[in-house]
Amino acid sequence: MILSEYALENHPSVFYVPNFVTGQEEEYILRKINGAPKPKWKTLSNRRLQVWGGDVSANRLIPQRLPPFLNSFPDIIGRLRETGAFISSKHGEPNHVIVNEYLPGQGIMPHEDGSSYHPVVATISLRSHTVFNYYRYQPQNDVLDVSFNSDTLEDRKRSSSTQRGRPVDPQPVLSILLEPRSLVITTGSFYTEHLHGIEAVSEDVLRPADATEGLDHDVAGVLVANRRQLHDAKTKDVAMNGGILQRETRVSLTCRDVERVMGFQG
Ligand SMILES: O=C(O)CCC(=O)C(=O)O
Numbered sequence: 055m056i057l058s059e060y061a062l063e064n065h066p067s068v069f070y071v072p073n074f075v076t077g078q079e080e081e082y083i084l085r086k087i088n089g090a091p092k093p094k095w096k097t098l099s100n101r102r103l104q105v106w107g108g109d110v111s112a113n114r115l116i117p118q119r120l121p122p123f124l125n126s127f128p129d130i131i132g133r134l135r136e137t138g139a140f141i142s143s144k145h146g147e148p149n150h151v152i153v154n155e156y157l158p159g160q161g162i163m164p165h166e167d168g169s170s171y172h173p174v175v176a177t178i179s180l181r182s183h184t185v186f187n188y189y190r191y192q193p194q195n196d197v198l199d200v201s202f203n204s205d206t207l208e209d210r211k212r213s214s215s216t217q218r219g220r221p222v223d224p225q226p227v228l229s230i231l232l233e234p235r236s237l238v239i240t241t242g243s244f245y246t247e248h249l250h251g252i253e254a255v256s257e258d259v260l261r262p263a264d265a266t267e268g269l270d271h272d273v274a275g276v277l278v279a280n281r282r283q284l285h286d287a288k289t290k291d292v293a294m295n296g297g298i299l300q301r302e303t304r305v306s307l308t309c310r311d312v313e314r315v316m317g318f319q320g
């Protein structure tokens with residue numbers, strides 16, 4: 055696989071790969087996630103999650119073995135290594151995976167993933183599409199309310215952080231549509247200088263691609279930057295010509311490399 059072939063038009067440090075896992079693999083992984091012991095789930099205000107690979111504390115991983123559904127069948131970790139995206143990270147592949155589950159209407163506030171991780175993140179989407187947004191901080195002199203961040207403090211303390219008090223521009227700089235079974239890889243300034251998040255909505259309104267070329271600012275909806283790279287014909291049609299996509303329950307795998315690892319705990 056040649057990763058550069060999957061770079062977004064105009065944004066060469068973000069890669070979108072449709073069908074990174076097959077439908078059968080998707081079903082298998084979802085069965086394993088749903089079969090995990092109940093205490094494995096952590097419930098937050100606006101989604102629930104599982105952490106695999108160990109806990110991160112003070113920028114270090116207290117490692118635990120990854121389960122076979124991530125590194126054996128299917129070998130997600132090996133496949134991510136082969137993309138080459140993690141070539142300059144310490145372990146050459148992710149050692150940490152967060153499973154997030156979002157019901158329709160749930161999302162994640164704009165945040166940065168922070169310095170515990172090598173600045174590359176690979177995210178696999180299962181079952182439902184979503185629209186994933188990148189945001190920038192306001193230029194220093196602008197003043198704007200930050201209160202559109204609606205998650206709880208607990209949520210904010212987890213892996214997410216925004217630079218305290220720095221106002222965020224609520225208008226995304228980039229939006230991409232993540233299809234079920236796809237992979238998105240974020241590197242470069244989109245990791246180090248931007249925030250990312252998912253709006254807490256139950257449907258996504260997409261605007262026709264040609265509407266932005268005129269001066270038609272009144273057309274509602276988002277224009278997704280990867281519209282020409284989408285796999286599913288119906289989804290692509292909506293992304294090109296406008297329309298509404300209903301969200302289902304989405305499960306995502308956020309895969310990263312924690313470079314500092316403490317002694318193995320088994
Ligand atoms: O679910 C996603 O795609 C994003 C999750 C995320 O940003 C995180 O866990 O840090």
Ligand SMILES: [Fe+2]
Nearest residue numbers: 165166167250
């Ligand atoms: Fe994140």
